[in-house]
Amino acid sequence: MAEVKHIKVTIDNITVEVPQGTTILQAARMIGGDVVPPAMCYYSKLEGSGGKCRTCLVEVAKGSEADPRPMPKLVASCRTGVMDGMEVRNITSDRVKDARNGVVEFLLLNHPLDCPICDQAGECHLQDLGYEHGKEATRYEFKRRTFEKHDLGPYIQLHMTRCILCYRCVYTADQLTEKRVHGVLSRGDHAEIATYIEKSLDNNFIGNVIDVCPVGALTDKTFRFKNRVWFTKPVLAHRECKSCCGKVTLWQRGDQVLRVTARKDQWGEVEEWICNECRFDKKSTSDWTIEGPAQVSRHSVISQGHYEKLVQPKETFTAVHDGRQPQLLMDIHSVSEVNDKTAKTKS
Amino acid sequence: MERLTNRAKVMEQKPMSFMESLYLPAIFKGMAITFMHLFKKKATINYPEQQRPFSPVFRGLHVLNRDEEGRENCTACGLCAVACPAEAITMEAAERKSNEEHLYREEKYAAKYEINMLRCIFCGLCEEACPKDAIYLSETFAPSSFTRKSFIYSKDELLIPHPVNEPEKFAAAKGAREARQKN
Numbered sequence: 230m231a232e233v234k235h236i237k238v239t240i241d242n243i244t245v246e247v248p249q250g251t252t253i254l255q256a257a258r259m260i261g262g263d264v265v266p267p268a269m270c271y272y273s274k275l276e277g278s279g280g281k282c283r284t285c286l287v288e289v290a291k292g293s294e295a296d297p298r299p300m301p302k303l304v305a306s307c308r309t310g311v312m313d314g315m316e317v318r319n320i321t322s323d324r325v326k327d328a329r330n331g332v333v334e335f336l337l338l339n340h341p342l343d344c345p346i347c348d349q350a351g352e353c354h355l356q357d358l359g360y361e362h363g364k365e366a367t368r369y370e371f372k373r374r375t376f377e378k379h380d381l382g383p384y385i386q387l388h389m390t391r392c393i394l395c396y397r398c399v400y401t402a403d404q405l406t407e408k409r410v411h412g413v414l415s416r417g418d419h420a421e422i423a424t425y426i427e428k429s430l431d432n433n434f435i436g437n438v439i440d441v442c443p444v445g446a447l448t449d450k451t452f453r454f455k456n457r458v459w460f461t462k463p464v465l466a467h468r469e470c471k472s473c474c475g476k477v478t479l480w481q482r483g484d485q486v487l488r489v490t491a492r493k494d495q496w497g498e499v500e501e502w503i504c505n506e507c508r509f510d511k512k513s514t515s516d517w518t519i520e521g522p523a524q525v526s527r528h529s530v531i532s533q534g535h536y537e538k539l540v541q542p543k544e545t546f547t548a549v550h551d552g553r554q555p556q557l558l559m560d561i562h563s564v565s566e567v568n569d570k571t572a573k574t575k576s
Numbered sequence: 577m578e579r580l581t582n583r584a585k586v587m588e589q590k591p592m593s594f595m596e597s598l599y600l601p602a603i604f605k606g607m608a609i610t611f612m613h614l615f616k617k618k619a620t621i622n623y624p625e626q627q628r629p630f631s632p633v634f635r636g637l638h639v640l641n642r643d644e645e646g647r648e649n650c651t652a653c654g655l656c657a658v659a660c661p662a663e664a665i666t667m668e669a670a671e672r673k674s675n676e677e678h679l680y681r682e683e684k685y686a687a688k689y690e691i692n693m694l695r696c697i698f699c700g701l702c703e704e705a706c707p708k709d710a711i712y713l714s715e716t717f718a719p720s721s722f723t724r725k726s727f728i729y730s731k732d733e734l735l736i737p738h739p740v741n742e743p744e745k746f747a748a749a750k751g752a753r754e755a756r757q758k759n
Contacts, residue, residue, distance in 0.1 A: 343683075344707075345655070345684075345707050345708060346651050346682055346684045453671065454669040454670065454671050456654075457654035459654070460658070530658070536663055536666065542694075542724035543724070544725065546722045558721050558722060559719030561637070561716075561729070564719050565714075
């Protein structure tokens, strides 16, 4: 095999040597930290992904050593290969920041912002992105696009209104399963993820589309409204599985396994794909060998939940009063008009 | 013995004068002060009959709000519970059925919503965290009780009266709130 030539690239004044053929985004990920552009559609494990969401736009201040002219427009870092001596500006460029704010505004244009309902909230990439770059209010005055609900079978819930059309789930189905039955239909504003004829997605690896979805468009039906992400505790576990690696993250509340997902790396990408059996059917701790708690960034909301399990308070009154019952028990309804029980009407 | 510090003071003990040894002038002086207080303004009120107005920033028991059609605002998003420093709030969510649109405002609602008033410190962070204006702190106290169980308030206790079916009660509950917001 021929020796791969290493070339130098400078991103935000940090120089790194990368093999030829690397994209700017991957070179930035080799540096790590704040210089990594966010990516909503690019997924390093999926071939051909990227170039759709435009959140990873960067400025190329110097094309290469041979041709030092800057690139006239901002480029999508996930699809642009590095050149020797290239100088890239990401967070040091005001143009990039401005463009990214604009891209986030466009992504949120039709987004319903129903985060209080959405099961993805807390681990949503669009939420993180909006938190960092978003505006407080929308400038969009028209009706947001909404879609009819499509039924994708017993496991996967599709909320098309939340979709940002990143195509990740399409690539996942293309590259992991034998036959893809869903895709993007229609064009422009009407483009939607659907199966055309109502059909459930039932391939054994199709559950991975839930993990790759950067927003809450594809969510786990077995976890639907069960709990909020930040009240569940991620635990690494594995099991012997015939069809996949069996390495997963269990999301537990107390001893209860509420959700099973694949393990994700620091970029929010799946480390190894898991099968539907592991994901949807094995919802008990006895099915799994627990390895230990998963690492959660302390800035993440997932580390903020401290509720463990429900503890019923023990009544001590009769025990300390020789078995006598209390004589007077005040009722909130006798003192308060606000918290009035009689007013609770079933209309 | 040598002193440890030089801060100790030697007490002077003078013998009492004749007027002082009578004690009576001092007693009358003290009684005069006591008598004067009978005519001063009282610092206390007769509590159950009279009640003091609440401060505009008073934070009392929680109330779960409804919108103007009487649908529950809460969507069980869990932000109040995660904001709660005392970990007093627990909830369970459920999906709204197709014939329940008049009961709940959003697709998801709180099937169970409990606040442990023994844990609650009435900081009002739940009210600040709520994205749906669903929970706020009213101007009521939690009544005293002997059992711990009676301090766990569920949706029965927390929900505000229905604005369409019981407009007076709703207005009474809401009125204090709106006056507070104006201040």
